[in-house]
């Protein structure tokens with residue numbers, strides 16, 4: 708049977724979320740995470756303009772430093788998204804050893820969970836996933852739903 712990932716809809720509003728890295732992928736993920744969580748720390752010596760701007764809000768703190776092992780102590784969910792493959796791997800392994808939920812952007816086998824494609828419309832949240840087989844397909848489906856927001860609204864009213 709094909710391996711599938713169960714879509715748990717998880718309350719992360721008060722979880723301590725750590726994102727390591729502040730580039731393209733980290734930015735894409737932070738923007739989605741901020742819809743669900745107000746305790747995000749980003750650790751990265753360099754961060755995108757968007758992360759810099761978002762860090763002016765209380766929900767997001769950007770620390771302009773390199774990752775250190777002790778950063779994990781205060782974290783409950785970790786996203787490793789640096790451009791350093793070895794570091795991402797190390798973060799994944801350390802989280803596993805400490806039973807901290809971890810997602811590693813360049814190594815699906817180290818992920819406790821995958822980042823979904825997300826569509827939000829009022830109280831409706833759609834999460835899309837292909838079990839790691841085709842993120843591109845996830846993106847296509849997410850774009851399809853995003854362009855059909857009217858239909859989602861109509862469904863809700865009927």
Ligand SMILES: C[C@@]1(CC(=O)O)C2=NC(=C\c3[nH]c(c(CCC(=O)O)c3CC(=O)O)Cc3[nH]c(c(CC(=O)O)c3CCC(=O)O)/C=C3\N/C(=C\2)[C@@H](CCC(=O)O)[C@]3(C)CC(=O)O)/[C@H]1CCC(=O)O
Nearest residue numbers: 812813814815821822823824836837838839842845846849
């Ligand atoms: C849904 C989304 C969320 C997000 O990322 O925000 C997401 N990937 C997205 C896009 C995307 N990812 C990649 C490209 C190719 C273009 C490119 O290379 O740039 C594109 C297309 C693009 O970017 O346009 C490359 C890639 N992806 C993974 C690896 C590593 C590996 O497979 O081991 C590599 C190689 C990296 C490398 O080594 O370089 C792994 C994962 N990607 C996942 C999620 C998880 C499974 C999702 C699923 O099953 O469907 C999983 C397994 C783990 C995880 O990361 O949670 C987002 C769509 C967002 C949207 O809706 O627009």
Ligand SMILES: NC(=O)c1ccc[n+]([C@@H]2O[C@H](COP(=O)([O-])OP(=O)(O)OC[C@H]3O[C@@H](n4cnc5c(N)ncnc54)[C@H](O)[C@@H]3O)[C@@H](O)[C@H]2O)c1
Nearest residue numbers: 728729730731732750751752753773774788789790812813
């Ligand atoms: N899962 C996915 O969907 C997906 C898609 C494309 C790429 N990727 C992978 O995601 C990772 C990030 O890609 P990107 O395009 O965002 O890279 P990027 O070059 O845009 O950003 C890298 C970030 O990592 C930070 N960084 C580097 N060393 C660090 C350290 N020691 N401590 C903390 N932060 C550090 C940099 O300051 C920068 O902010 C890569 O491994 C890439 O292969 C994943």
